[in-house]
Amino acid sequence: MEDSYKAKGLRRKLVAILKQKGIVHPGVIAAIEKIPRHFFLDNAFIEHAYEDKAFPIGEGQTISQPYTVAFQTELLAPKPGSKVLEIGTGSGYQACVLVEMGVQLFTMEYNRALYDKTRKRLPKMGYQPIFKHGDGSLGWPLHAPFDGIIVTAGAPVVPQALKEQLKVGGRLVIPVGDSQVQKMLCITRLNKNDYQTKEFDNFSFVPLLGKQGWKK
Numbered sequence: 665m666e667d668s669y670k671a672k673g674l675r676r677k678l679v680a681i682l683k684q685k686g687i688v689h690p691g692v693i694a695a696i697e698k699i700p701r702h703f704f705l706d707n708a709f710i711e712h713a714y715e716d717k718a719f720p721i722g723e724g725q726t727i728s729q730p731y732t733v734a735f736q737t738e739l740l741a742p743k744p745g746s747k748v749l750e751i752g753t754g755s756g757y758q759a760c761v762l763v764e765m766g767v768q769l770f771t772m773e774y775n776r777a778l779y780d781k782t783r784k785r786l787p788k789m790g791y792q793p794i795f796k797h798g799d800g801s802l803g804w805p806l807h808a809p810f811d812g813i814i815v816t817a818g819a820p821v822v823p824q825a826l827k828e829q830l831k832v833g834g835r836l837v838i839p840v841g842d843s844q845v846q847k848m849l850c851i852t853r854l855n856k857n858d859y860q861t862k863e864f865d866n867f868s869f870v871p872l873l874g875k876q877g878w879k880k
């Protein structure tokens with residue numbers, strides 16, 4: 665698959681829409697303007713790749729809406745060179761946005777078929793995060809602590825394991841709620857025992873499964 669002038673033009677329009685919706689982070693905007701989102705979609709949806717919408721990616725999962733990706737990444741505000749853990753690799757689009765921003769990315773996916781597909785796709789596009797198949801609700805202790813953790817599936821509660829794997833000063837961005845609607849939380853680790861939680865808008869994600877997520 666190739667990028668095209670048409671796709672580039674559509675990305676510029678998408679970025680303009682995201683700015684209208686309040687996205688300001690230059691790194692987030694540059695990444696979304698650069699990454700060919702149509703590479704991540706099944707043929708049936710390619711025509712719609714630059715609409716601000718979520719789409720099915722198989723296995724009952726979705727690629728998040730660009731606004732959602734932008735909003736979560738802006739809250740995470742990762743610095744180049746920082747160490748970030750993503751839970752829910754899915755199509756790999758959010759992962760590419762983070763790699764494009766210069767982070768050292770670790771990304772976990774629970775669904776074996778999606779893990780296999782995306783682990784092959786991203787390096788071909790020039791993106792090389794570190795992949796793991798497993799339950800991300802428990803984090804990735806081997807590589808902890810992280811400067812940032814971003815959860816791209818809806819959690820019933822904030823998994824304790826993820827809070828514990830943050831560096832002091834690190835941020836956890838996670839949607840928490842019921843199966844229909846979740847509130848976006850940005851949790852900052854202040855010191856060993858204390859965390860500050862800020863609440864943002866409502867979103868609707870596929871469920872975070874696993875030990876500290878929803879039961880299958």
Ligand code: SAH
Pocket residue numbers: 725726727728751752753754755756757758759772773774775778798799800801816817870871872873874877
């Ligand atoms: N960031 C993705 C969004 C994918 S949707 C993208 O840009 O396309 C959320 C993903 O979370 C799904 O692929 C789902 O399989 C995965 N998921 C659900 N529970 C998980 C868990 N406990 N650990 C890791 N991944 C999980």
